[in-house]
Amino acid sequence: MKTISSVVEEYIKKKPFLQSALAQSIINLTSLSRIIKPEIESELGKDIRNGAIVMALKRLSDDLEFRATHKIVKVLKNIGEITVRSSLTDFTFLLSDSILDNQTKLIREVNKNKDVFYTSSRGVNELNIVVNNTLDNTVEELFKHERCTQKAENLSSITVKLPAENVSVPGIYYFIFQRLAWEGIVLFEVISTTNEFTILVNDEQVDVAFKTIKDLKAL
Incomplete structure (x- = not known):
């Protein structure tokens, strides 16, 4: 069964620049939720509140930030010559x-x-x-x-x-x-x-x- 969180995550994964911006917390989640709302509703086949999409984006951005901060960034800090x-x-x-x-x-x-x-x-x-x-x-x-x-x-x-x-x-x-x-x-x-x-x-x-x-x- 599809959930709001899973559909939002799948949408963001298809937008690499958007995914990076979320990881850096440089996007207004409320504004973004309004933009992607029609596609999320179409995928789920029902009306969705903006607040629910914002919460899904917040959880996703926190997860992306964690992964970037504790894995990738750790390696990049040790770039050599x-x-x-x-x-x-x-x-x-x-x-x-x-x-x-x-x-x-x-x-x-x-x-x-x-x-x-x-x-x-x-x-x-x-x-x-x-x-x-x-x-x-x-x-x-x-x-x-x-x-x-x-x-x-x-x-x-x-x-x-x-x-x-x-x-x-x-x-x-x-x-x-x-x-x-x-x-x-x-x-x-x-x-x-x-x-x-x-x-x-x-x-x-x-x-x-x-x-x-x-x-x-x-x-």
Whole structure:
């Protein structure tokens, strides 16, 4: 049997930004109840008092705040080193029978200069390569027979070291990326390992992105 609380919770779960705002107690619950009242009544098939919806929202916001405060925020406070690199280029190629051989040749070139940035990830249909723009000509020459579907220039990367417990607490990445979305940050790439992740953003947005992530440590 559906209850007001269960229907309200299901509604809020489908609105990630609304859910975050509730957890931070920055929404007027009475005003929100009036806005969502028609949908809640439609789902339950009966008239509902605003006060009942407000109470359901209050219980939900308290629960969300508890979960954020005692789990996610605890991990975010222990974020480690944040490393920023600039002057990067992001290449995307379609997979082919020869692409790994060309990537091997590129790695040999990268190994000649330990100071250059290089990272790569492979999907089902695409291979992604991110390098310092000083290697743009090298990549284009080595992969000239491959099909490049995207080349994005003037990018910066932000690499974040996460505490080991990040793998056991749900919502860490959601919380971080939600904050970035709130600031209007466009993510060109997200590359992760077990205890760190790297985002690729436009050079013009790197300062805001860095501050947004850094401020998570002060929650």
